[in-house]
Amino acid sequence: MxxxxxxxxxxxxxxxxxxxxxxxxxxxxxxxxxxxxxxxxxxxxxxxxxxxxxxxxxWPDAETICSWDDHFPIIDKKIRSPEYYEKLFSSLPKIQSSFEFNNLTFVKCTETSIDLLIFVISKCSHASIRQSIRRTWGNTKLLKKKYFPKIELKLLFLVDIDSKSEKKIELEYKYHKDIVQVNNLPEQYEYVTEREAALYQFIKEQCKQTKFLFKTDDDIFINTFLLLSLINNFEYLNNKTVYSLFGFPIEYGLVVRRGIDQIGQRYVITQDEYSCPRYPTFLSGFGYLMSFKTCSLLINAYQTDSKPFPLSDVYFTGLLPQMIQIERQTIFQNVDYRYETKCNQEFFISKKNPFACAASNNHFNQQESGRVKSLMNDYNLYWTKLIEKYNAF
Structure with missing residues (x-):
């Protein structure tokens, strides 16, 4: 008491x-x-x-992620391996139409072997940006001759149809021989999954000698010194798995249901399209590296899928690999990449291992006059800084 x-x-x-x-x-x-x-x-x-x-x-909870199994109802859920799915997809009828490529800009991979094929998705009207890439981070002649003589390297651009740029594209192809144009593919953003599928189809049919593919977009600046340093170590990659998929994993990303601006609207997904609140782990659209086996398996899955997902990064590096049991691995440890803000010179100077950054306004809701010319100057500046840094090692 x-x-x-x-x-x-x-x-x-x-x-x-x-x-x-x-x-x-x-x-x-x-x-x-x-x-x-x-x-x-x-x-x-x-x-x-x-x-x-x-x-x-x-977080995360099992109920927050949806499986893609329902798109392939005959799947034996007790068997989960890329080899099983490779046989399954080959036995299924093709639902999606094959893509047609322009005969006037038809590239053939004539090389005996290609260690790395860099495939850049671009718009017809972005001729100046493609030229900037050829002169900077996509300069295959410089990279092979001076820095990586043992690597067989190839650069290609996938472009869509634009009647205004038709003649220019043909001239560009005749000079550079690196343009792949898809006939039955409009330029609109809504067709991003189809655009990437066309890229995989082309590689499977025309570039079978490719060991590894690196897919990216023309508004991304890539540090190819780092990328080729990784490819230089083929023994490490081959020991990982023949079904390899490397990039920057985004774990359990939130599904966007409402967009507040034009850029945000691109990523809006309805309940009918995907009912769960989170995605399985997928790779950043900055760029991802995969083996030819993985590329072939992904296009086979797309062609037999009754309703492919509209966001290409989520679909090809998240939903399908999650179902097929392909591990999404980090492409590099201890490297930097910038997404929240645009590239700048400081990023390539201050960071020890700058790998990739968004170099244009396509990733941001901004408008600037003369942006193409500015982007060309930016690419040249970034490339100069990377060469200086690499030569200093």
Whole structure:
């Protein structure tokens, strides 16, 4: 009784001394404890970004990720291996139409062997940007002759159809021999999955001697010194797996249901398209490296899929590999890449291993006059800094 009285007197005195800050902290702690305990009760379904308080959920939860198995109903779920899926897709009828390539710009991979094929997705109208890439990070002659003589390297650009640029594209092809044009593919962004599928189809049919493919876009600046240093170590890559897929993993990315601007609208996915709140681990669209086996398997899956997913990065490096059981691996350890803001000179000077960055406004909701000319100057500047850094080693 005496102890209880002392405790009561102590608490009364303590409460008198409580400051507003202490009271606020106590309320906040109590709130977190209550909410956290409620979330773990199975009857509460708050693990959904569309609902309030979803960030308190255990993360990631099995229910937050959808499987792509339903698109291939005859799958034996007890068997999970790339080899199994390779046989399965080969036995299924093709649902998606094959892509047609322009005979006037038809490239053939005539090399005996290609260690690395860099394939850049570009727009017809981006001739100046393609030229900047050829002179800088895609300068295969310089890279092979001076820095990586043992690597058989090839650069190709995949472009769509644009009647205004038809003659220019033909002239560009005659001079550079690195243009692959898809006839039955419009320029609109909505066709990103089809565009990437066309790239894989071309490699499977025309460049079978390719060992590794690196896919990227023309508004991304790539440090090819780092990339080729990795390719130089084929023994390491071949020991990993013949079904390899390397890049910058994005783990359990949130599904966008509402876009606040034109750029954001590109990534909006409806419940019918994908009902779960999170994606399986996929690779950043900056660029990813894969073996020929992986490339062939992905295009086979696409051609037999009744309804391919509209976001190419999520589809080809997330949903399909998750189903097929291809591991998404980090392409480099301890390298830097910039996505939140545009490239600048400081990125290539200050960072020890700068690998990739978004070099144009295509990744941002901005408009600038004369951006193409500015981008050409930027590419030259970044490349100069990379050469200086590489030569200093």
């Amino acid at each position: 005496f102890i209880s009285r002392l405790y009561f007197l102590y608490m009364r005195q303590y409460c008198r001394l409580l400051s507003p800050i202490k009271i606020t902290l106590l309320i906040l702690i109590l709130f977190i404890i209550i909410v956290h305990s409620l979330v773990f009760i199975k009857n509460y379904r708050w693990c959904d970004p569309e609902k309030p308080l979803w960030w308190f959920c255990p």
